[in-house]
Amino acid sequence: MTEPSVRFEPGEWYWVAERESVGFTGTTNLGVVEFLITNEALTQLHDPDLDMLDHETALEVFADFEGHIHRIAQREFVKRLGGEPPILLTTSDVEG
Numbered sequence: 579m580t581e582p583s584v585r586f587e588p589g590e591w592y593w594v595a596e597r598e599s600v601g602f603t604g605t606t607n608l609g610v611v612e613f614l615i616t617n618e619a620l621t622q623l624h625d626p627d628l629d630m631l632d633h634e635t636a637l638e639v640f641a642d643f644e645g646h647i648h649r650i651a652q653r654e655f656v657k658r659l660g661g662e663p664p665i666l667l668t669t670s671d672v673e674g
Contacts, residue, residue, distance in 0.1 A: 584611060584655045586648040591640055593633045601664065602638045604651060612664035613651050615640065615672075623647075628631045 586603035591602040593647055599614040600663060621631050623646070640647060646659045647667070 582654050583607075586651070588643075588644060591637070593637055593645070600636055602640075602647075602651075604648075604655070611655065613646055613655075613667060614664045615651075615667040616669070619667055619669045619672045622672050646648075660665070 582653065586602070586604050591600050592610060592624075593599075594601045597614055598617045600617075600620065601614050603614060604611045617631055617633075620636045620643075621628050621637045623643050624631065626633050639655050650667060650671055651665065654667060655665060658665065
């Protein structure tokens with residue numbers, strides 16, 4: 579079995595107030611890659627009928643969906659061929 583192009587450590591995430599997002603990192607053979615998932619994307623995962631989550635709830639939702647978010651991040655990293663960090667995950671990425 580091949581090694582994934584990005585590896586993630588569970589529980590290593592943080593709120594990025596100026597971006598209204600949760601930040602997390604992945605490790606590749608070439609080093610660390612930064613990711614952000616928007617509050618809107620986390621809201622979509624949690625309850626699409628809500629407008630927005632407060633930052634504490636957004637962090638809780640990230641923790642609840644962390645494995646799923648890491649799979650989305652892995653897919654998007656491969657699809658975007660790395661791209662310029664941070665790799666931003668939005669509602670269109672969680673819906674796909």
